[in-house]
Amino acid sequence: MLVSLCLFLYLPWKASSAPVDSNSVFSSPATYDSCQQRKQFRLVGMQREGDIIIGGLFEVHLVTEFPELSFRTDPQHLWCHEFDLDGFKMALAMAYAVDEINRDPNLLPNVTLGFRIYDNCIKLGVALRAAMALISGKDESLSNLNCSGSPPVLAIVGDSTSTHSIAMSSILGLFHMPMVSYYATCSCLSDRRRYPFFFRTIPSDAFQVRAMMQILKHFGWTWVGLIVSNDDYGLHAAQSFQQDISGFGGCVAFFEILPKDNDIREIERIIGVIQQSTSRVIVVFSAEAFMLSLMDKVLRLNLTRQWIASEAWSLNPIFLTLRMQPVLRGTLGIAIRRGEIEGMREFLLSLHPDNDPGNNLVRKFWEDMFKCRFAPDVAQTETEGRVCTGDEDVTTADMEYSDVSELRPAYNVYKAVYALAHTLHNLLNCVPGKGPFSGHSCASLHNIQPWQLLYYLQNVNFTTSFGDQVSFDKNGDALAIYDIVNWIGMPDGTMRARTVGVVDESRPAGKVLSLDEEKIFWNFENNKPPRSLCSEPCSQGTRIARKKGLPVCCFDCIPCADGEISTDSIECLKCPEEFWSNPQKDQCVPKETEFLSYEDPLGISLTTASLLGACTCAGVLAIFAHHRHTPVVRANNSELSFLILISLKFCFLCALLFIGQPRLWTCQLRHAVFGISFVLCVSSILVKTVVVVAVFKASKPEGQGLMKWFGAPQQRGTVLILTALQVAICVIWLSTASPTPQKNVTYQASKIVFECAVGSMAGFATLLGYIGLLAAVSFLLAFLARNLPDTFNEAKFITFSMLIFCAVWIAFIPAYVSSPGKYADAVEIFAILASSFGLLFAIFAPKCYIILLRPERNTKKALMGRGTTNN
Incomplete structure (x- = not known):
């Protein structure tokens, strides 16, 4: 074509500079201002004149015979035969659309639309000849050498195949001539850089593949076989299919390309692959020429599979026969949208x-x-x-x-003609000064160029009388809408493709697929859809573990770990920090919150022991108060005894602060009250021990003046000072790093341990260390005074009580550190109660025994006499 164009531009100059003979492209040397065609193609078609002409290419004949070539004579014209009724109806749909537009007073008024339609005979060579005839026109001579004015046609409706459209779009693009195809679906034609002037009213294979994905996803078919024809249509569709199927977790079980030459061995190999595969669903992108041999083999072996047909053969009558019914009945297919004209x-x-x-x-x-x-x-x-x-x-x-009940490709032709008509209508209605061209100019009716249609064609938007919206996206593709058909058996033994649904991508997400499953016939037992899976879906609470060397659809199911859940079976997700997985591992539930509660059996036991200790202290205090004037009570400063009993009662009650849900005030009070109460108790015991030693020393001549330093005021002051030091420690601790409640998840991952953080370990250690220091000094003094005379042998009881106290708290430290959660609180409560009961019983049980059971010994004489006798 480029060579012809160069010759066309070269020969007029040549003719002006030299004479030509009778074989020249010009009629005579005198007529240098005109050109004549050397030869015209013999093409079958029809035409109608008009102010504006559009072209059309259709498959009217199925067989093309080329003449024998000879180097001695000009080649004869090719011959087309075997009339194709469907292709003829598509051509007539274009003719009818032009007539209808010319009758419409609102569309292209005062402009007559004409057409030139040629038969391409399903041969690329014929299609290219027809395209060139449309571009150059059929005038035998050309007088306007400046090539001004409108070209013979402004746009072409065609072609019917992807291969033809690829070739012709490359050529027509050189002339900037728009081409609107009604049947070419190859997704490669959406490449705007290579085919900037190509449009189509049929969705591309990419949309067809997405429509198939909707069906596969709807029925849960993730293990799918793929068979394609060895041409542009099949190979590009396969590429899109393999890219898109993984989007919903599907896999291609096998991928086979049908041979072009019907190689029997290759067909048998493909049949073997189908037999061995566990896939029950097979998607086929192919035309009938590639399919017949395959289906014959399938029929002989009676291979029952769920076939998914592309639009190229979903309505093909060659397969809708009695012979094919056993294996192809129940086929689901993607079909071109049916319309009514x-x-x-x-x-x-x-x-x-x-x-x-x-x-x-x-x-x-x-x-x-x-x-x-x-x-x-x-x-x-x-x-x-x-x-x-x-x-x-x-x-x-x-x-x-x-x-006209099943107008599908013809309906796309109808839409293509109307798209061009609306484009021309908008172009001719351009307002001068507001046009899209250079200087905001508009096109002229008598000088419209094909490239001027591009802007308006890209932005065309109208609705057909059938109710379908027609517009083009940035790639020149139409809105994607397909019918879903199902092959059902008829009483006469043949099959019929019945529409059972629609795939419309203009609908909202989630409603793209509309399917009437009750109408679908399945060629399987119980008329149910088949299952086509490599591995059964993992249940909730498990995750997919890929099998090495196999597609992603083949996997094992592994339970999720504790604290993880899985709802989509793809991967396990870790629950948030305060949540844990339920037993089914499919839902995160709030973690169980653990703390030492009053409803807990351990909490009930410790509460009972605490209250029992407090009541016991109250009882001893009542006994001592009632017998406060007796020698046993008055001996060795009864005031200190009352102080010890009151502090022990606080010790017992402070244990209750460690039970129940931790709160800020309980966390702050529990250790402060515990520390102050025990220091008050231990400091009172320490002073009592010192007084015992002082009294013994004062009974000897050399210690006559010693007691003036250990009178009641000194004893009270000592206890107050020692307790004040503990109060100071608590105040400093609470003001600098106060204990606070916290949710601890480190002890047990499935539970939240609600506990009190000590805030400052140094403050806590100082508090316990001070108590331990006082207890150690008391124990040491009492131990040294254990052998005093019986009159003063209260030191023995103090020694025993301090021994219990120190043993309990020494054992407390490792037990507390190693106990998690609520058990740490239980250990501390146990230490408090054990040491408190030890002090209570070791110091006050002997005295209560005398007061209550041996009142005869509760006299000053008895106490003093016992001492004399012992001496």
Whole structure:
């Protein structure tokens, strides 16, 4: 084509500089201002003149015969035969759409739209010849060497195949001529850099693949076989399919390409793959030529599979036969959107060569279908024979071609013509000064160039009489909408494709697929859809573990770990910090909060012991108060005894602060009250021990003046000072690093341990260390005074009580450190209660025994006499 263009530009200059002979492209040396065509292609088609012409390419014949080539003579014209009724109806749909537009007063008013339609005979060579004829026109001479004015056609409706469209778009793009295809679906044509002037009213294979994904996802088919034809259509569809199927967790079980030459061995190998595969669903992107041999083998072996048909063969009558019914019944297919064109049937019934003598395509239809021979005329001089008129016994009303109930590709042709009409309408209605071209200019009716249609065609948007919206995206693709068909058996043994749903990507997400499952026939037992999985889905609470070397759809199911859940079976997710997985591992539930509560058996036991100790202290205090004037009570400063009993009562009660849900005030009080109460108790015991030693020393001559330093005021002051030091420690601790409640998850991952953080370990250690220091000094003094005379042997009881106290708290430290959660509080409460009971019983039990059971010994004489006798 480029060579021809160069010759076209070169020869006028050549002609002006030198004479030419009779074989020149010019008619004579004197007519240098015109060009003549050397030869014209012999093409079958039809045309209608108008102010604006659009072209069309359709498959009207199925077989093309090329003449034998000879180097001695010019090649003869090729010959097309085997009339294709469906392709003819598509061409007529274009003719009808043009007539309808010309009758519409609102669309392209005062402008007559014409067309030139050619048959491509399903051959790329013929299609390219027809495209070149549309570009250059059929005028035998060209007088305007400046190439001004409108070209023969402004746009082309076609072609029907992806391969043809790829080739022609590359050529037409050089002339900036828009091409609107009604049947080419290859996703490669969406590449705007390579095909900037290509549009289509049928969705691309990428949309078709997404429509299939909707079906596969709906039925849960994740293990799918893929078979494609070895051409642009099949290979590009396979590429899109393999990219998209992983989007919902699906896998291609096997991928096979059908041989172009019907290689039997290759077909048998593919059949073997199908037999061995566990997949029960097979998707096929192919045309009938590639499918027949495969389906024959499938039929012989009676392989029952769920076939998913691409739009290329989902409505093909070759497969909808009695012979194919056993294996292909139940097939689900993606079909081109069915539409209705009002008035189309009447238009088809009105066709006759007498009504349009110059239409050689209609003439060809009558010749091929009814074997008519028409008288020679200007339009077709090669056809001779008897004349067929409308009065013959041929009625087209009963013919198959008059059926307009299943207009699918023809409906896309109808939409393509209307898209161009609306484009031209918008172009001609451009307001001067507001146009899209240089200087905001507009196009002129008498000088419209094809490239000027691009802007308006890209932005066209209208609704057909059937209710479908027509517009193009940035890649020139139409809105994706498909019918879903299901092959069902008919009473006569044949099959019929019945529409059972729609895939419409213009709908909101989640409603793209509309499917009536009750209408679907399944070619399996119980008329149920098959299961096609490599591995059964993992239940909730488990995760997928991929099998090495196998597709991602083949996996094992592994339970989630504790604290993790899985709802989509893909991976286990860790629960938030304060949540834990339920036993089924499918839901995060709040963790059990653990603390030493009053409802807990351990808490109940410790509470009971605490209250028992407090009541016991109260009872001893009541006994001592009642017998406060007796010698046993008054001996060795009864005031200190009362102070010890009161502090022990606080010790018992402070244990209750360690039970129950920790709160800020309980965390702050529990250790402070515990520390102060025990220091008050131990400091009182220490002073009592010192007084015992002082009294003994004062009874000797050398210690007569010692007691003046250990009188009641000194004793009270000592206890107050020692206790004040502990109060100071608590104040400093609480003011600098106060204990606070915290949720601890380190002890046990499945539980939240609600505890009191000590805040400052140094403060806590200082508090316990001070108590331990006082207890150690008391124990040491009492131990040294244990052998005093019986009159003063209270030191023995103090020694024993301090021994219990120190043993308990020494054992407390490792037990507390190693005890988790609420058990740490229980250990501390146990230490408090054990040491308190030890002090209470060791110091006060002997005295209560004398007071209550041996009152005769509760006299000063008895106490003093016992001492004398012992001496």
